[in-house]
Amino acid sequence: MKITKIEVVYPSYKASLRTWRPNLWQIITRVHTDNSKIFGYGTGGGGLASVNVIKGHLSDLVINKNIESLGDIKTIFEELYKESIPYGRGGIASMAISSIDLAIWDAYSKYYETPIKNLIEENTKNHLSKIKTYATGNDVEIYNKLGFINYKLSVRSSEDFKKDKDTLVKEINGIRNKFQNTQNIMLDSYMSWDIEYTIKMSKSLSDLDIYWFEDVSTPDQMLNTKSFLSELNGILLAGGEHDLNYENFSIMKHNNTYNFWQPDITWCGGISALLKIILISNGKYPIILHRGGEPWGLPLIQSGKVENLAEIHSPYDKKISMEQWNNNSVMNFDKGILELNNYLGFGSEPKERIFNE
Structure with missing residues (x-):
């Protein structure tokens, strides 16, 4: 070629x-x-x-x-x-x-x-046919109607700890009470917390069955901070979407920065960079792709090389439609599980207008 x-x-x-x-x-x-x-x-x-x-x-x-x-x-x-x-x-x-x-x-x-999942993992016995998902965003009622059962909420610090804590307790309890089929809830603070705030919040929310906190502070602070995973009262820590140099994950590994690594395949250097990150982890740190439910992450999940959990941002239909792309990768979505079509490449092409065709 x-x-x-x-x-x-x-x-x-x-x-x-x-x-x-x-x-x-x-x-x-x-x-x-x-x-x-x-x-x-x-x-x-x-x-x-x-x-x-x-x-x-x-x-x-x-x-x-x-x-x-x-x-x-x-x-x-x-x-x-x-x-x-x-x-x-x-x-x-x-x-x-x-x-x-x-x-x-x-x-x-x-x-x-040759399908990308086969290029990445030749042993088809390791391939996955059903992909677990979670929806990111705060429109939980919409996501639940679509069939999602795992949710990652976007939260921001107001710098008033009590106000933030009370708001989160009310919101999380409300979700679990209203949507009885809810499994996991995660919180993404988009670098608006710091280490002390995160530890304090973990103590206040320890009885709410939070799966993980994500993106709690800047990559620079996280990579230069002693591991505090043992201080989070059973809540796990995820991050890595803003680490766009694959070598940062070597530092994460050395410092035991996160429980879960979350590189973004469209930001960190593509599949070629992600394969390097997988080698760095060497199975020690589960890799949950940031926006992994988009067409570019799905073959990696199917291959079995990363965790079977696909993030889908602000979904609004079961086809996982995208504004700029004809997404033909999805065959079926039900009860939080994606089943994919058989396809070459990423199973998606830009809308016809993109390249003036």
Whole structure:
């Protein structure tokens, strides 16, 4: 397979995007191959900044590359990472690399007619056919009607501990009382707590059967803090979505930072980076993909290489529809379980308007 051309766009989103996202959300990359009927599609964060990184630099490193093995894909990833070091080693550069890497995996799967789950794990006995899920967001009534039974709530510190604690106790008890089939509840504080606040909150919520706290503080603080997992009163700790350099996970491992690792496959460098993170963990730390219920994470979950738990952000239908993509990966969703179609690549393609077709 030869890469003959790369296109990249930053689509216009109708969905409400807050804080940094309006100008820096998900891009879409298309790679052309020497088979005019086969394209590869990928996505990554960074908005127009990532588009400029790809058009202005990274695409030149990929066009005309011959890819005959998975080793060739990994070699391209290594080159993109190395050549972007002056402005990268994470951040926008990793997001841009993610989009290219995923597009290449998508094309390779189609070109050589092998599902991505098989490329990642050849032993089909290890493959999963039913994917467990959880919904992220605070519209729990909608998610429950769709069939979800696990929920991750978005919470933010008001810097008034008692107010925050009382609000969470009321909300969590309300969910369990109203939706009797609820299994796990998780809390994502989006870096708005600190270590002391997290420990204090764990003590106050210890009898509410919280599965995990997530993203409690900044990656810098977490990577430079002594492990406090034993101080959380039985509540587990998850994080890693904002660690966009795979080597950060080596530090996490050394410091025992989290119970669960949560890299984002569209931000950390794509499948090629994620396979490195899996090797770093070596089975010690379960990997629960951030936004793993999107098409790019599902083959990894199916392969059995990461935990069987797919995060789906703000779902509004059982097809797990996406604004910019025709998502053909989902066959059925019921009682919190995804069953997937058989497909090559990621089973999804951009809406026809994306590349002005």
